[in-house]
Amino acid sequence: MLRLANKIALVTGATSGIGLATAHRFVEEGAKVVITGTDAGRLEAASKELGDVLAIRADAGDVADQRRIADTIRDTFGRLDVLFVNAGVADFRPLDGWDEAGFDRSMAVNVKGPLFLVQALLPILSNPASIILNGSVNAHLGKPGSIVYAATKAALISLARTLSGELIGRGIRANVVSPGPVTTPLYGKLGFGDSDLAGFKDYLIGVLPIGRFGEAKEIADAIVYFASDESRFTVGSELVVDGGMINI
Numbered sequence: 001m002l003r004l005a006n007k008i009a010l011v012t013g014a015t016s017g018i019g020l021a022t023a024h025r026f027v028e029e030g031a032k033v034v035i036t037g038t039d040a041g042r043l044e045a046a047s048k049e050l051g052d053v054l055a056i057r058a059d060a061g062d063v064a065d066q067r068r069i070a071d072t073i074r075d076t077f078g079r080l081d082v083l084f085v086n087a088g089v090a091d092f093r094p095l096d097g098w099d100e101a102g103f104d105r106s107m108a109v110n111v112k113g114p115l116f117l118v119q120a121l122l123p124i125l126s127n128p129a130s131i132i133l134n135g136s137v138n139a140h141l142g143k144p145g146s147i148v149y150a151a152t153k154a155a156l157i158s159l160a161r162t163l164s165g166e167l168i169g170r171g172i173r174a175n176v177v178s179p180g181p182v183t184t185p186l187y188g189k190l191g192f193g194d195s196d197l198a199g200f201k202d203y204l205i206g207v208l209p210i211g212r213f214g215e216a217k218e219i220a221d222a223i224v225y226f227a228s229d230e231s232r233f234t235v236g237s238e239l240v241v242d243g244g245m246i247n248i
């Protein structure tokens with residue numbers, strides 16, 4: 001039996017990395033999958049790779065786009081069973097490097113957009129439905145440079161609890177998966193030069209008890225658990241998937 005048979009699942013930011021790997025796992029497990037991203041070319045490439053998916057071009061930080069996503073899913077499928085909120089900005093800067101526009105952008109994509117996406121989807125969320133938010137180990141660490149990113153990811157842990165508190169009566173659960181360092185194109189977007197990036201990755205491998213980065217599929221496998229009914233008693237919770245980074 002496929003673990004997500006007959007489920008309609010939305011993955012935001014699914015053109016690369018963890019989102020794309022999760023969309024692959026969802027398709028493998030029998031779900032009908034909807035993906036989003038900001039770039040038409042990358043969306044087309046991901047759709048070709050995934051097969052029969054619905055692709056919606058949308059900016060995760062734009063509230064009107066979140067409403068358009070919900071309208072499109074309502075008009076196409078009439079309901080949604082699984083929401084994986086994955087699209088996120090990882091903008092790392094020291095405290096004195098921040099300006100209001102950068103702060104607002106991180107908050108918009110990582111926190112505001114997700115909240116208004118869930119609000120827009122409420123009329124079509126099934127009973128049962130599962131919401132999974134993509135957090136980060138940074139929510140639990142005080143790493144220099146992560147001040148805004150870490151705050152946005154900490155907000156998602158809170159959001160999973162309060163969403164669950166408000167919505168559990170309707171059969172809707174929200175949980176967080178918090179990955180440690182995972183090999184994805186994200187690291188190329190941090191603004192480091194090549195040698196600084198290599199040094200940063202070496203540092204991270206050094207502090208990872210498991211001695212390596214995670215693979216996107218290893219996070220996607222955890223997300224399949226949350227998406228499926230196997231996790232029906234797991235509510236408002238967080239699963240840290242980090243090679244032992246924060247506990248050892």
Ligand SMILES: NC(=O)c1ccc[n+]([C@@H]2O[C@H](COP(=O)([O-])OP(=O)(O)OC[C@H]3O[C@@H](n4cnc5c(N)ncnc54)[C@H](OP(=O)(O)O)[C@@H]3O)[C@@H](O)[C@H]2O)c1
Pocket residue numbers: 012013014015016017018019036037038039042043058059060061086087088089090109134135136137178179180181182183184185186187189
């Ligand atoms: N990689 C890690 O080590 C790691 C660790 C912990 C948590 N995470 C979290 O995992 C999530 C995915 O990261 P990743 O590592 O898989 O990065 P990635 O490979 O860079 O993928 C990011 C995805 O999000 C999409 N995206 C970015 N901004 C968007 C926006 N404003 N609206 C809609 N889509 C947007 C991108 O598509 P387009 O560019 O086409 O829009 C892309 O599909 C993020 O929330 C990140 O914080 C990653």
